[in-house]
Every structure is written in structure tokens, then in C-alpha cells.
Amino acid sequence: MNQSDYLLQEATNFIHTCYTELGIPEEEQNKRISDIEDEIHRTGTYVHTSLELTHGAKMAWRNNNRCIGRLLWDTLHIIDARHIHTAEDAYDKLIEHINFATNDGNIRSTITIFPPRFDGKDPMRIWNHQLLRYAGYESNGEVIGDSTSIAFTKECERLGWSGEQTNYDILPLVIQELGQTPKLFEIPKKIVKEVEIIHPQFEEFKSLNLKWYAVPIISDMRLEIGGIDYPMAPFNGWYMGTEIGARNLADEDRYNALPKIAEIMGLNTNSDRSLWIDKALVELNIAVIYSFEKAGVTLVDHHTAAKQFKAFEKKEMKHNRPVTGNRAWLLPPLSSATTHIYHKPYKNDIVTPNYFYQEKAYEPTT
Amino acid sequence: MNQSDYLLQEATNFIHTCYTELGIPEEEQNKRISDIEDEIHRTGTYVHTSLELTHGAKMAWRNNNRCIGRLLWDTLHIIDARHIHTAEDAYDKLIEHINFATNDGNIRSTITIFPPRFDGKDPMRIWNHQLLRYAGYESNGEVIGDSTSIAFTKECERLGWSGEQTNYDILPLVIQELGQTPKLFEIPKKIVKEVEIIHPQFEEFKSLNLKWYAVPIISDMRLEIGGIDYPMAPFNGWYMGTEIGARNLADEDRYNALPKIAEIMGLNTNSDRSLWIDKALVELNIAVIYSFEKAGVTLVDHHTAAKQFKAFEKKEMKHNRPVTGNRAWLLPPLSSATTHIYHKPYKNDIVTPNYFYQEKAYEPTT
Ligand code: HEM
Numbered sequence: 001m002n003q004s005d006y007l008l009q010e011a012t013n014f015i016h017t018c019y020t021e022l023g024i025p026e027e028e029q030n031k032r033i034s035d036i037e038d039e040i041h042r043t044g045t046y047v048h049t050s051l052e053l054t055h056g057a058k059m060a061w062r063n064n065n066r067c068i069g070r071l072l073w074d075t076l077h078i079i080d081a082r083h084i085h086t087a088e089d090a091y092d093k094l095i096e097h098i099n100f101a102t103n104d105g106n107i108r109s110t111i112t113i114f115p116p117r118f119d120g121k122d123p124m125r126i127w128n129h130q131l132l133r134y135a136g137y138e139s140n141g142e143v144i145g146d147s148t149s150i151a152f153t154k155e156c157e158r159l160g161w162s163g164e165q166t167n168y169d170i171l172p173l174v175i176q177e178l179g180q181t182p183k184l185f186e187i188p189k190k191i192v193k194e195v196e197i198i199h200p201q202f203e204e205f206k207s208l209n210l211k212w213y214a215v216p217i218i219s220d221m222r223l224e225i226g227g228i229d230y231p232m233a234p235f236n237g238w239y240m241g242t243e244i245g246a247r248n249l250a251d252e253d254r255y256n257a258l259p260k261i262a263e264i265m266g267l268n269t270n271s272d273r274s275l276w277i278d279k280a281l282v283e284l285n286i287a288v289i290y291s292f293e294k295a296g297v298t299l300v301d302h303h304t305a306a307k308q309f310k311a312f313e314k315k316e317m318k319h320n321r322p323v324t325g326n327r328a329w330l331l332p333p334l335s336s337a338t339t340h341i342y343h344k345p346y347k348n349d350i351v352t353p354n355y356f357y358q359e360k361a362y363e364p365t366t
Numbered sequence: 367m368n369q370s371d372y373l374l375q376e377a378t379n380f381i382h383t384c385y386t387e388l389g390i391p392e393e394e395q396n397k398r399i400s401d402i403e404d405e406i407h408r409t410g411t412y413v414h415t416s417l418e419l420t421h422g423a424k425m426a427w428r429n430n431n432r433c434i435g436r437l438l439w440d441t442l443h444i445i446d447a448r449h450i451h452t453a454e455d456a457y458d459k460l461i462e463h464i465n466f467a468t469n470d471g472n473i474r475s476t477i478t479i480f481p482p483r484f485d486g487k488d489p490m491r492i493w494n495h496q497l498l499r500y501a502g503y504e505s506n507g508e509v510i511g512d513s514t515s516i517a518f519t520k521e522c523e524r525l526g527w528s529g530e531q532t533n534y535d536i537l538p539l540v541i542q543e544l545g546q547t548p549k550l551f552e553i554p555k556k557i558v559k560e561v562e563i564i565h566p567q568f569e570e571f572k573s574l575n576l577k578w579y580a581v582p583i584i585s586d587m588r589l590e591i592g593g594i595d596y597p598m599a600p601f602n603g604w605y606m607g608t609e610i611g612a613r614n615l616a617d618e619d620r621y622n623a624l625p626k627i628a629e630i631m632g633l634n635t636n637s638d639r640s641l642w643i644d645k646a647l648v649e650l651n652i653a654v655i656y657s658f659e660k661a662g663v664t665l666v667d668h669h670t671a672a673k674q675f676k677a678f679e680k681k682e683m684k685h686n687r688p689v690t691g692n693r694a695w696l697l698p699p700l701s702s703a704t705t706h707i708y709h710k711p712y713k714n715d716i717v718t719p720n721y722f723y724q725e726k727a728y729e730p731t732t
């Protein structure tokens with residue numbers, strides 16, 4: 001099948017599903033599809049209406065097998081940035097995204113959608129993995145900051161950036177227009193909401209100086225709707241506690257907080273059999289949930305998230321939409337068997353619209 | 367491919383691998399294979415030598431993708447029961463297995479291998495899922511005992527057994543010779559080692575009257591070696607703590623101990639956000655490990671087991687044997703991301719010899 005036949009086929013499927021869900025009659029669906037057909041023949045592509053873009057991005061969330069937060073798929077806010085063509089304007093939009101999504105802690109699920117791929121080329125790409133992320137520096141085998149950011153931090157440094165070498169330096173945004181050198185923009189500190197991790201009982205948690213940013217805004221995935229690729233479409237929900245408490249701050253090769261927490265708790269770390277790791281892990285997760293709550297920042301615990309996912313499964317069934325899922329990703333890394341997800345099989349079939357991994361925007365220099 | 371060609375092919379592969387591992391020269395391998403070929407042509411099957419049976423059962427353990435305990439594959443004890451043809455003699459062998467494996471708490475990994483399938487028929491089958499297992503009774507939606515045993519308990523009752531209706535009634539053994547009615551045998555209480563669950567700090571754990579048996583002896587899987595099926599080949603290792611503490615005693619639809627433990631601990635069970643489930647779960651698992659240790663019964667914690675599995679991976683790599691694995695099963699249900707298994711992909715290819723699920727030995731009456 002050639003490129004435009006493929007595109008038309010994907011568009012047709014999408015329009016039928018999307019419009020049917022929205023209660024738009026078949027006649028209108030067919031009219032729209034024949035318009036799209038004309039447009040593809042004239043221009044090689046087609047442009048989503050605002051309605052299609054909005055509902056398509058929501059469907060993409062609903063279809064993502066790895067996301068436990070999908071009950072709320074219909075609450076996604078869309079910022080249409082398809083008219084943006086310069087890195088500078090894109091930067092403004094990204095700042096708008098951060099502000100709108102953060103909303104002083106009352107987080108809003110949001111996506112900002114920049115121009116689509118055309119003729120196999122991406123008009124613009126953002127190099128960051130997430131809009132907000134801590135830098136990572138490695139020297140002599142020691143890591144400061146977030147080890148997952150080491151390669152990207154090096155790129156920023158090559159582009160002239162230099163961080164303060166703390167564990168929590170917010171990385172700059174790196175935006176590249178097609179064929180141009182990438183441009184680097186600092187994010188104003190005052191718009192970055194962060195939460196210091198404290199514990200409801202163990203006062204000394206404070207002395208660990210742990211913190212995390214409030215809003216996870218994934219910026220390196222490709223949004224695909226009806227055959228159209230949006231390579232720059234950063235989106236956010238809010239955190240599930242375990243992402244911070246059982247991964248980012250806990251993983252040995254990330255912030256590795258468990259040994260220090262065990263010390264504060266006075267646990268016997270000489271033997272794995274004491275389950276000091278598990279005890280420290282639970283208290284860290286309690287601290288994360290407590291701290292976000294105290295700071296007035298939206299965050300969901302893994303039990304509630306699993307229950308919401310169960311409600312999602314039920315709701316989708318009612319709408320005759322089979323729920324696909326990736327069990328390995330859906331399972332929380334803490335007390336997994338206490339959620340219903342552990343006890344169920346899920347079909348990991350990939351349905352579009354969806355969010356996909358894509359080629360990195362840059363070749364990391366190593 | 368017809369049945370005997372298939373069998374010869376499987377046998378050939380097995381003999382080559384098995385004998386090579388054991389350092390037996392190729393000449394002897396080929397001699398053995400040609401003997402097997404003759405035997406298959408004469409009899410329709412072939413009989414494993416004692417060496418083949420022993421090493422084959424060990425290889426089957428080593429190849430099981432779901433088992434985290436595989437580092438110790440070479441320590442398996444084999445009881446050869448291929449000469450056993452009556453339910454009564456089988457019962458004696460199973461009692462021998464229980465005693466030998468239990469070893470007063472110093473558990474020995476053991477398998478007892480009964481006659482193989484021949485001509486598509488199983489000379490004998492045992493109906494039990496595990497040799498030692500608690501009965502489960504359901505009435506008016508209430509369950510006493512182990513809910514996973516309800517169907518089998520009903521079968522036992524149909525065969526004339528009647529339990530004491532406690533939460534911990536050891537089920538009888540049900541053995542069926544080909545074409546005969548199944549026979550039911552009680553296991554003498556005095557040979558069943560059990561461990562009362564107590565907690566190193568929370569005295570009141572005792573009042574929950576939780577306990578578990580010492581030795582998990584899976585009896586409903588089929589052992590396959592070199593194309594030969596052993597439908598009755600109960601095997602045991604020892605427990606990993608989470609199997610009891612994060613599943614059997616914890617699951618809501620099993621012994622559901624977490625709410626009671628939370629009460630003892632004085633936790634706020636009104637909100638999931640307090641992570642009372644996770645806290646209670648860790649303490650239950652601490653209690654399981656502590657109680658087994660106190661009782662002198664072998665049991666491994668999930669961190670140590672994961673480390674042993676890592677050592678297994680390393681050792682296998684050294685022997686040029688790719689390690690296959692089923693990540694979903696290998697991951698402990700407690701603090702999964704703190705083990706290296708979480709951070710690695712595993713290929714779930716099925717290699718033989720291996721242990722497989724098989725058709726139930728009975729049609730459950732419902
Ligand atoms: C509203 C609150 C939300 C919660 C609590 C939530 C929760 C999660 C969690 C826990 C994961 C697994 C992350 C990991 O293990 O690294 C995940 C993955 C994912 N979520 Fe959500 N999510 C939310 C909103 C959203 C939104 C708004 C979108 C898109 C519009 C989205 C799309 C995705 C995608 C694409 C992944 C997979 C990421 C990957 O493959 O790396 N989620 N989500």
C-alpha cells in the first residue's frame with residue numbers, strides 16, 4: 001500500500017470511530033472522509049479539525065496500555081499549538097503548559113500539540129524526556145542528581161548550559177526547528193512547583209533533603225491520530241505516589257534513599273531477612289503521599305489508582321470497548337498483589353490513536 | 367511427523383544435551399540414541415536410565431521460567447518410583463517424600479517420579495494440587511479454610527472424606543490408578559510440619575491463629591523429559607516468604623489477614639492513602655520469615671532469592687546456557703522494583719525438559 005492509501009485508511013478508521021463516539025451521524029462521517037481524501041490527494045496529508053485533535057488525543061490516552069490513570073481520559077485539556085513554528089514561540093507555549101498544568105498544585109491533565117510530521121520530516125522536536133526533570137552529572141563513577149538524565153545533561157552542557165551541580169537542578173528546555181541548531185531555554189525557577197519530602201512521624205526525613213517536582217510532563221513521545229504523527233506533543237497527568245516513592249527516589253541507581261531512611265528508622269540493614277528494604281520503602285511512600293497532600297499538590301496512591309483503573313475497565317466494557325493493557329506496567333512496584341491487576345490477564349494489543357516511543361531527537365555523544 | 371519420530375527427535379535432543387553436560391563422550395551418546403531408536407521401534411517408547419531421569423528432572427527445574435529458586439537446580443533429590451503401580455504403594459512413596467523433604471525443617475528439594483504416560487494414557491494420577499494443602503469450605507458465600515481448595519475439597523467429600531471444618535484441615539491424598547475409582551488416604555498429622563505465625567514485636571499476632579505448612583509440594587504438574595511425560599511427579603523446594611506472606615495469608619480471597627493485622631497495629635484503615643495495606647503486608651512478611659526461622663524451617667526471603675537468581679543468571683551465562691524467564695512470575699509481589707528482576711527483560715521461551723500444567727486429573731463437579 002502506498003503512503004497516501006495508508007494515510008487515508010488510517011484516517012477513515014479514525015473518523016468513523018471518533019465521530020461515532022461523539023454522536024456525529026454517518027452521513028457527516030462520510031462527507032468528512034471524502035473531504036480528507038481530496039485533501040490528501042491535493043496536499044499529501046490532511047489537517048485535523050479541532051474536534052478531531054481533541055478527541056484523538058483523549059482516545060490516545062484511553063488506548064495507552066501502560067497507563068493506570070485512564071479512567072479520566074475524557075478530562076484531558078488540549079492546547080493547540082500547531083501554528084507554532086519557531087523555537088522561541090514553542091518555548092512560550094511550553095511555559096504556558098507548565099503553568100496551566102501545575103495550576104498551583106491542583107494539577108490539570110494537559111497536552112500541547114505542535115505541528116505534525118510532514119513528508120517524513122519533523123518540523124520541530126524537543127530533546128527533553130520530560131519538560132521538568134533534574135540534571136544528572138557523573139564523575140569518577142559518582143552521580144549527582146538523576147542518573148537517567150546524564151546523557152541529556154551532557155548535551156545541554158555541549159550547548160553551553162551549566163548547572164549548579166546539585167541533586168535537583170532543573171534542566172533547560174532544548175528545542176530544535178527542522179534543519180536548525182537546537183536552542184536552549186531556561187525554565188524560570190518560580191514556575192517550577194516542587195515538593196519537599198517530609199514524613200508524618202519521622203521528623204528526620206527532612207534532613208535527607210529529598211524533594212520532587214510536582215508535574216510529570218512526558219515530552220519525548222509521538223502522538224499518532226488517524227495516521228498523522230505529532231512528534232512534539234508533551235502531555236501530563238499527575239503522579240502516582242510509587243513513581244516517586246518506589247522508583248525515582250528509591251531505585252539504587254537513582255536517588256537511592258532507602259539505606260538512609262533505614263538508618264533514620266533504626267532498622268537492621270545487615271540482613272535482607274529483616275525486610276528493612278520493604279519497611280523503608282513503605283515509609284518513603286507514605287512520606288511522598290503525605291508531603292504532596294501537605295503541599296496541596298495532586299497525587300494518587302497506588303491503591304486508589306488501581307481502583308480507578310478497575311472502574312475504567314467497567315466503564316469501557318459498558319461502552320463495548322475492550323480494554324487492552326500491559327500488566328507489567330500497570331502493576332505498581334509496591335504490594336502489587338494487593339491490587340486486582342495482579343490477578344487478571346490483560347491483552348497487550350496496540351490500538352491507535354496512541355502515544356508511542358520514537359527515535360531520539362538527538363544522537364547522544366558519548 | 368508421526369508419534370515415534372517425534373519421540374525419537376525429542377529423545378535425541380535430550381540425550382545430546384544431557385550427556386554433554388555430564389561429560390559423556392559423543393560416541394556413547396550416539397550409541398545410547400541408537401539403542402533408544404531400537405527400543406522405540408520395538409515398544410513404542412523408551413525407558414530413561416537412572417542417570418537420565420535424575421539429570422532430566424534437574425534440567426526441568428533449571429528450565430522453568432517461573433521459578434526464582436533455580437540456582438540450586440543441581441541439588442534436587444530424586445526418588446525413583448517408576449516401579450509403583452498401585453495407589454497404596456504410591457501413598458507409601460508420597461509419605462516417604464513428605465518425610466524426606468521435610469527433614470524436621472531442614473528442607474530438601476525432592477521429586478518423586480511415578481510411571482510415565484504410555485500410549486496416551488496415564489498409569490496413575492494424583493488429584494491434589496499440592497501434597498500438603500488446607501481444605502476450603504464454602505457455605506452461604508462464607509469461606510472456611512483455603513478458597514483455592516474448594517473444588518477439590520468437594521471431590522474429597524464426595525469420596526467420603528469429611529474435614530473438621532477448621533481453617534487448617536490438611537486434605538487427604540487422592541490417588542487414581544488408570545481406569546479405577548480414585549482412592550483416598552489420610553496424611554498422618556504427626557508428619558505434617560506446620561509453623562505458627564508470630565511476630566518479633568507485635569505479640570498479638572499470635573491471637574490471629576495464622577499458620578502455614580512447611581513444605582510446598584506441587585503434585586499436579588507434568589514433568590517432560592526427552593519426549594517422555596511423567597504426569598505424576600510431585601516436587602518441592604522450600605517457600606519464598608512472600609508466597610505465604612504476600613499471597614496465601616494476605617490475598618483478600620484467601621486468608622485475608624491484612625485488615626486484622628492493621629487492627630493489631632492500630633493503623634488507619636479508612637483511607638487507602640495511609641498505605642495501611644502496605645504496612646500490614648510488610649509486617650506479615652516479617653512475621654512469616656521470623657516464624658519459620660524460629661521453628662527451624664528453611665525459607666528464603668525475596669531479596670535473597672532475587673540475589674540467588676542473579677547468581678543463577680551469571681552461572682548459566684558462564685555455561686553458555688541462555689536463561690529464559692517469565693518476568694511476571696519471577697517478580698516478588700512485594701517491593702518488586704527493589705529486585706534486579708524488575709529492571710531486566712526476560713525471554714519467556716519454553717525449553718524442555720520442563721514442568722508443565724496438564725489436564726486436571728478429575729472433572730470438578732459444580
Ligand atoms: C491523571 C493522572 C495520571 C496518572 C495517575 C497516570 C499514571 C501513570 C503511571 C503510573 C504510568 C506508568 C509510569 C511508569 O511506570 O514509568 C503511566 C504511564 C503512561 N501514561 Fe498515564 N497517568 C495519568 C495521566 C496520563 C495522561 C494525561 C496521559 C496522556 C494524555 C497519560 C499517558 C500515559 C502514557 C503514554 C504512559 C506510558 C509511558 C511510557 O510508555 O513510558 N497518562 N501513567
Ligand code: HEM
Nearest residue numbers: 427430432433434435475476601602603604605606666721
Ligand atoms: C529450593 C527452593 C525453591 C524456591 C525458593 C522456589 C521458588 C519459587 C517461587 C517463588 C515460585 C513462584 C510460585 C508462585 O508464585 O506461585 C516458583 C515456581 C515454580 N518452581 Fe520453584 N522454588 C524452589 C524449588 C523448586 C524445585 C525443587 C522445583 C522443581 C524441581 C521448582 C519448580 C518450580 C516450578 C515448575 C514453578 C512454576 C509453578 C507454576 O507454574 O505454577 N522449584 N518457585
